Amino acid sequence: MAGRPNGRRVTSGDVAREAGVSRATVSYVLNDNPHQTIPEATRRRVWDAAARLGYAPSAAARTLRTGRSDIVLGLLPDWPIQHVLGRLIQxxxxxxxxxxxxxLVHSSAQPARPLREIWKxxxxxxxxALHDFxxxxxxxxxxxxxxxxxxxxGSTERELRPPLVSEEPIGAAQARYLADVHHRLGYAYPDLPRLDVLAQPRVEGVRGVCAELGLPEPDVRTVPLSPDDAVEAVKAWLAAExxxxxxxxxxxxxxxxVLVALRSLGLSAPDDLAVIGVDDIPGSATAQPPLTTVVRDIDAIAQGLARRIVDALDGxxxxxxLIEDTLRIRIRRSA
Structure with missing residues (x-):
């Protein structure tokens, strides 16, 4: 009786019939029950039958058996899922x-189902959650x-749920790198308000370093992902006093x-304006000029977050x- 019976979901009863044992024996074997002595030959027969039929215990059954679901629900805000976020999810x-x-990942991008429907x-x-709620x-x-x-x-009630990963050190690392040579800094802010939870702390990191070193307040300007619109920000930075x-x-x-906007004005980095980014996405090395950028240890962040969850589940x-987030500067020619 190999294969899925009549196209329906395979049950433990199907496995029991295929292996010629009781359903209780199937449960003992597949759940690796430590209080039952099952002959090795019988165990192999049950596992072989389950494999032939493609049997997988239901999530509900696992929850009943272990007393807990095995699902960690990841809540994503309405952010672009690009290189770094995709790597963090993986x-x-x-x-x-x-x-x-x-x-299990759920994005809040519309028209997604309401959050309450998902976790219920x-x-x-x-x-x-990667965003506050x-x-x-x-x-x-x-x-x-x-x-x-x-x-x-974190959350809006930060005393209840402080952030696990801080964004301020990223802006601080950028500012410290540039401040060795540049004594007036600007900040290129994203044109997506839903990214404020990341962008605002990074700006604060830049501000903190400028204040510490006695530099003027950074000139913060929104830069849309359109070279024509970015030109206006570049002109304003160069015209500042x-x-x-x-x-x-x-x-x-x-x-x-910003680099494209500079080229369209007949200017270049770093001669006219030094530029440093964040994330070291694949295209950064081939940008014109190649982009200096801050690199995060995404693997360490993921391991740290998983460890917090697992430890909390274990009581x-x-x-x-904060979760350890080692930063380094990948130096190229733009700054």
Whole structure:
């Protein structure tokens, strides 16, 4: 009786019939029950039958057996899913898999289903949000049985859920690198308000370094991902008094738009305006000129976030500190 019976979902009863054993024996074997002594030959017969039929225990059955779902629900804000975010999702998936947890991602980009419908449907063991959300929602999740609710970038009630990963050191690293040569800095802010949760702390990092070194307040200007629109920001930086000579960009996409705007004005980096980005996306090395950028350790961030979730599920007291985020500057020719 190899194959899925009549196209329906394979059950443990099908496996039992295929292997010639009871359903209880199938349950003991597939759940690796430590309190039952099952002959090795019988175990092999059950596993072989399950493999032939393509049997997989349902999520509900696993929850009943273990007392907990194996799902970690990842909540994404309405952000562009590009190189760095995609890599973080992949590394989180791998990190949770090491602990036999499944990372299930839900984006809030419209017309997505409401958040409450999602977590009520999957009843996750834990929720990891990349954006803030109301504390009332977190309380409702916990009341419904979700054991752990964490927000990477904190919440509006920051005393309740402080951020796990800080963005300020990124702006500070950019500013420190440029300040060795440039004494008036600008900041290229993204033209997407939903990215404010990342961009505002990075600007604060630049401001903090400027204040520490006695430099003027950074000249912050919004830079759309359109070279024609970016030209106006570049002109304003160069016309400032004193003129801006170094730009900290929100990320590599914004930085490359600034580089294109410079070329359209017959100018170049770093001679007329030095530019440093963030993320080291694949196109940064081939930009004209190649882009200097801040590189984050995405693998370490993912491992750190997964460890916080796993420890919390195991009932361990969570540390109050930030997830380690080692930064380095990849030096190229733009700054």
């Amino acid at each position: 590394q989180l998936t791998n990190a949770f898999a090491e602990h036999e947890l499944t990372f 449907t999957v009843t996750p063991a834990a929720v990891l 109301p504390e009332s929602e977190a309380a409702a999740m916990r009341a419904a049985g979700t054991e752990v609710v964490l927000a990477v970038h 004193p003129p801006v000579t170094g730009i900290c960009a929100f990320n590599d996409d914004v930085a490359q738009t 361990k007291e969570l540390p109050m500190g």
